[in-house]
Structures are given as C-alpha cells and as structure tokens.
C-alpha cells in the first residue's frame with residue numbers, strides 16, 4: 001500500500017466523526033472524556049486496500065483505551081505492520097505511540113489485528129521491518145540540505161537595480177521586487193505569483209526545478 005503524505009487531517013476528521021456518532025463515549029464501558037477515558041476508534045474488521053479513515057462508519061466503533069487494548073488481546077504482533085501515512089507536525093509536538101519519544105514527523109502504521117499507531121521514523125522501520133520511513137526521511141533531509149545550499153548560494157548576484165539572479169541547471173532565474181513583494185522571472189518569462197520574501201521565492205523556484213514542474217511554469221505563462 002502506498003504511503004499517504006499529510007494524512008492527519010483526514011484521520012482526525014474521521015475519528016471525530018465516529019466518536020460523535022457514538023455519542024462521545026466508549027461503546028463497551030460507556031465512559032467518556034469527562035470520566036477520564038481516552039477515546040479511540042476501533043476497526044471491527046480489516047478491509048484490505050482501505051486507508052483507516054476510508055472505512056464506512058458501520059465498520060468502526062468508539063472504544064476507550066482500556067477497552068480497546070483488551071479487545072485486541074495483550075501481545076502486540078511483531079509482523080504484518082504496514083505504514084500508510086506520514087505527516088509533518090512542524091515541531092516536536094508528537095509522541096511515538098511505541099516508545100514515547102517526542103517526534104515531529106509521524107508515521108501512521110496499521111495492522112489487521114491491532115489498533116493503528118502513530119510512531120516515529122525508527123519505530124516505523126522496526127514495526128514494518130523495512131527501511132521505508134528512514135529512506136523517506138533521508139530523502140527529505142537531502143532535499144532540505146540541497147535547498148538551503150541553493151538559497152544561500154554565492155552564485156546569486158545582485159545588479160545595480162537590486163535584481164537578484166543566478167543560473168541553475170541551464171535556467172536563468174531572477175527575482176525582482178515589486179512594491180513590497182517579490183516576483184520570479186525564468187528565462188525572460190515572468191510569473192504572476194507574488195512572494196513575501198526573497199527566500200520564499202527561492203524555495204519555490206528550487207521546488208519546481210527539482211520536481212520537474214518548471215515546464216508547466218512556462219506553459220502557463222507563454223500560452224497567453
């Protein structure tokens with residue numbers, strides 16, 4: 001199953017809906033947050049190929065953490081875990097459900113016989129017995145490194161008019177200031193998008209060169 005990036009909004013929305021449909025209490029013991037219960041969503045059957053947030057509501061029910069654990073038995077399975085999503089929380093506000101470490105990048109793992117968990121990179125690799133999560137993080141780290149080198153590159157030259165420019169992969173890029181904002185020109189084609197800072201502008205052009213959507217940039221503006 002492919003990993004879904006930025007899964008969290010969908011999962012949280014789905015979870016809130018199931019809990020609301022169940023009246024905000026555990027279906028086994030009837031306790032809710034007011035009684036100190038931490039509510040979770042239990043998938044009654046496993047539907048292959050479906051993301052945990054794509055199940056029909058009838059396949060899910062609200063259980064408190066205690067009732068949920070006893071529903072699944074005591075021993076967490078060692079094999080058969082699949083990573084289905086990842087998200088960037090922007091800071092270390094997450095906590096790995098497996099080891100308790102503070103995490104920024106969360107990986108959503110599921111198992112047909114165990115509640116889904118949000119874990120860090122290392123625990124994700126450990127559970128799935130793959131290097132999927134760390135490979136993904138490595139590529140993210142490499143990208144961030146290349147991006148910061150590009151942003152602070154000494155190849156950026158500023159002319160007398162304050163126009164900042166450089167050549168990147170055969171493309172002539174320049175940034176001009178238009179009142180308080182910045183605008184991008186690539187090989188004489190000026191974009192319509194405005195950026196708040198030069199750095200934001202550089203991030204954007206770096207991204208579209210890297211992911212191959214620079215072509216689309218030209219098509220969009222030259223068609224007119």
Ligand SMILES: [Zn+2]
Nearest residue numbers: 042043114115
């Ligand atoms: Zn469950």
Ligand SMILES: [Zn+2]
Nearest residue numbers: 026029064067
């Ligand atoms: Zn309960």
Ligand SMILES: [Zn+2]
Nearest residue numbers: 096099120123
């Ligand atoms: Zn962990």
